[in-house]
Amino acid sequence: MSTRREFIGNTGKAMIAGGLVTLAENGDPVMIENKFIHHVYFWLKNAGSKEDRAKLIEGLQKLSKVKTIKTFHIGQPADTNRDVIDRSYAISWFTMFDNAADQASYQVDPIHLKFVEDYSHLWSKVTVYDSVDAK
Known part of the structure; x- marks a missing residue:
């Protein structure tokens, strides 16, 4: 023991x-190095709908099965309030890939395409922040 x-x-x-x-x-x-970070923020059409929020989370959990995703996080705005914080989104989707090629393959992966087809009716706006190592 x-x-x-x-x-x-x-x-x-x-x-x-x-x-x-x-x-x-x-x-x-x-520091996380040599990774491709893909962070997506979703605004729901029906902002107050718990059902739509749950459906989007369900879709993101399915999306996490894409083989090139190394890690992921499904989040919501934290209860922090400062002038620089944007809490207007409903759900965030953070993913990490080994490289840009893996992220590019994710974009055309059938699981990702199915996610967009099945769940895009839920959101009114999507903002994406992709980043790589600062050199």
């Missing part, structure tokens, strides 16, 4: 080996 500290350490190593999380030995944050 391992101690709690050993268990946490081994779990962290397993996550790193699996490519899920990168941690520094001293606990400092580590």
Whole structure:
């Protein structure tokens, strides 16, 4: 039986080996490098509709099955209020790819095309922010 500290350490190593999380030995944050970040913000046509929100989340969960996606996050606006924060969107979709080619293949992947076909009627606006390493 391992101690709690050993268990946490081994779990962290397993996550790193699996490519899920990168941690520094001293606990400092580590910059994500050599990845293509694709962050999408959705505004719903029926902004107050819990059903439409749930349907979009369902669609994004299906979309996460695209093979080139390394990690993803489905989010909503945080309860933070400062002048620089835009909380007007309903749902955000964060994905990480190994490179631009993988992201390009995601754009034409049948799962992505089906997502757009089945769920685009829910949103009134979509804004995308793609980014790569600053050099």
